[in-house]
Amino acid sequence: MLTKAIRALSSWGLFFRAHNNQQVRYLNKSRFAHFNNIQQICRQGGYEPLFGSRTGLFELPELSDPNGFYLLKENAITQAEQLIAEAMYSHRKRKMVQIFDDLSDCLCRVADLAEFVKVGHPQGRYAQAAEHASLAISSLVEKLNTNRELYSALRSVIENGDIVPTTNAEQHVGRLFLFDFEQCGIHLDEERRQRVVALNDHILYVGGQFLQNSHRPRYVRQSGMPENLRAFFNRDGSENLVVSGLQADCSNELVREAAYRIYLYPDDHQLGLLDELLRSRHELARLCGFDTYAHRVLKGSIAETPENVETFLSYLSAELGPRAERDYQEMMGMKKTRSRHVKRLEPWDVPYFTSQAKLNKFVLDPREYMAYLSLASCMEGLDMIFNALYGINLEVVKPERGELWHSSVVKLVVKNATEQSRNSLASHMGVIYCDLFERPGKPHQDCHFTIQGGRRRSDGSYQIPKVVLMLNLPRGESGVPPLLTPSLMDNLFHEMGHAMHSMLARTEYQHVTGTRCATDLAEVSSCQLKWLLALTRLELSSKPARHNCRFSMRLWTTSIIQNTH
Missing domain, CATH: 1.10.287 (Helix Hairpins)
Incomplete structure (x- = not known):
């Protein structure tokens, strides 16, 4: 499947060709040209409708005003109390794991949303209201973590079975909820x-x-x-x-x-x-019953025990040792060319000579390769990858009035390409809000926020995932599209890997959807996407004549190594 995907991606060279120090006419016709025109769009006040009723942030009517966070918080607390009562009711009708997942969902939809808004919204009133809501939900979660009756009801189901048969997946989710309780010491005496x-x-x-x-x-x-x-x-x-x-x-x-x-x-x-x-x-x-903190942290992970981690690190050290020795000798040689009396490489020398070695071997002006890497080109490439691998497409859509928090944010809908012609509703897999550009007051961090996790609702419908992709890319100068370095492009692909993990998970329960998996598995989709990007680079750069693309193998390789830290 990966080979087929890489071959399909060879057409990506068409998008690079548009930047041969000429014009960007082709990209301006692209479905993702919006990303290249962000300066003009921001000057015009964004691309939300200027008139009509305001829907509120993330299409939540309550958040047309910051005070809406109070309503969301109060509604979540009320719903949580009802679900707690249902879980402890002796004649309940639903599976315990369904009730717990509903409880988790109603709290997470407020807490996760608030966590993003308090750091990502440029208006202080929204950020402050979100922080208050976040604190209130966190306080409630702390109380639930010490609710012995709730814990006992769940533990009884895990040990003795539920009122109706449960699947292996449901039993696994139930054990995860129980583990969360026990991580907080719920099974201990009061003191x-x-x-x-x-x-x-x-x-x-x-x-x-x-x-x-x-x-x-x-x-x-x-x-x-x-x-x-x-x-x-x-x-x-x-x-x-x-x-x-x-x-x-x-x-x-x-x-x-x-x-x-x-x-x-x-x-x-x-x-x-x-x-x-x-x-x-x-x-x-x-x-909590563990020998060390390391044993506690590793429980439930792939590594399982500190002993396994030590074995892995020892093996890695042995494998990397000869390579590190070669690098050390090379840096020593570089230092000796500056002074004959050098006896050793100091700690403050290593980063400097590592950087110098790359520059000496791969002399390249960043402007030579950045001209090929407009943001729209990268988004086109991502769309091609996702279509080739998963049969899905990214589509820039117009938001509702009041849905976005800044004029530079772009809304993407993820669609199942095989379903689009038959059922537009069935093809709608999720929403990615792309908050990609730097601005005053914005946190300097590249990350992926879950706003709403995907899950199967009680009525059989599917709650689509919604996420925010936050980066700090340069907007580009007037008339010039945003151009990325290879390291910025890697960051984009990495975070988009997390977003796609959320889109494609399609789990029955939101407690395990997307990146809410085991910590050591959460990076798999991102690493896979970056690995595929590296393969794609080689595929594209090996066929310059066929595609009239002058982005050569040397240019790719040099740009990658120069920007690897």
Whole structure:
């Protein structure tokens, strides 16, 4: 199937041809030309309808106003209370796993939505309202995690069977719900259970503090820095120099050494936080019946035990050892060309000489390959991949008024190509909101947010998945489409892999839909898509004459290696 897909993708070269330093007329006729015209669209206020009633964010009528989050939260709490009562009712009619999945869905549809809006919406009122809703739902979840009656009702079904026969998949989902309970210590006595709750809160707080502090710049008095190095560092307006990173790309070894030693100098406060984090994690694991925190984290994963992880890492180290030695000797040789008295490679040398080795071997101006990588070209390529592999298409659609949170967001509908001619409703598999462009105040992170998980409803219909794809791509200059580097294109393909995982899962229960699978499986679809991208590059670049495409093998390979970190 992959070979067929790669062959089908050879036509992608047609889209690259449009950028041979000429014009983008072809791409402007593309179904994805919208992505290349984003500057003009934003200046015009977006592509939502200017008139008509407002539907609200994500087509939720309540969210035509920020106060709608209060209504969503209250409705979710009311529905949750009804489902809890149903789960504990001795004469219930439905399977326990169906009730629990309904409970999970009603809470997740508010919590997941709020998690995105509080970081992704540019308007403070929406973000603040979303944060309040998120806190309220999180508080309710914490209470449910300590509800012994609810836990006992579920455990009885898992151990003794339900009122009607259940499938293997339903039993698996039920065990996952039970595992979530027990991760929170629900099976312990009251004193130890409260200690588990307190430890979980403490671990979240301490871990957050540690991560936040790990990116703080360091300050050193100018008098403590050799005079010939001071110009390489910024000043904070007083007598201090600011060391905000490792200066890994600086050719001056003394600057790299100074930055390394200062930025990574042991911090007693950070060491204290780390010790407290490790101690608390170990106590939590022991309370929950595990030998170590590693045993707790790995339970239910592919690795299963710390011993298996150690075996894997030892094998990997042995396999990579000779290659690492060759790289080390090559970097040593590069360093010796600069000084005859070099005895070893220092830690601050490795990133610099790694970068230099790539530049020396693959000399290429990024402008040579970026001209081929417009965002519309990449979206065309993704559409071809998905059609060849899965028989689906991406379609840019016009949103409802008030559905989007920013004028640069593009709405994609995922459609089953084999069903489109017969039943438009059946062909509709999900929605991907593409929030791809950088803007002031937007988080600098590439990620995939689930807004609504896919699942089978009680009436037999299917709740389609809705996700947000968030990246920080440059918009492009006026009259020039957004152009991507290979690393940005890899990020796009990686996150689109997560989105497609959500679209194609089609699970009966939302608790296990898409990326809500085992953590060590969540990256499979993204890695597969990036791997296929690499194969596609070689397929396309090996046939320049056939497609009149001047994007050669050398250009692909060089661009990839230059942008690999």
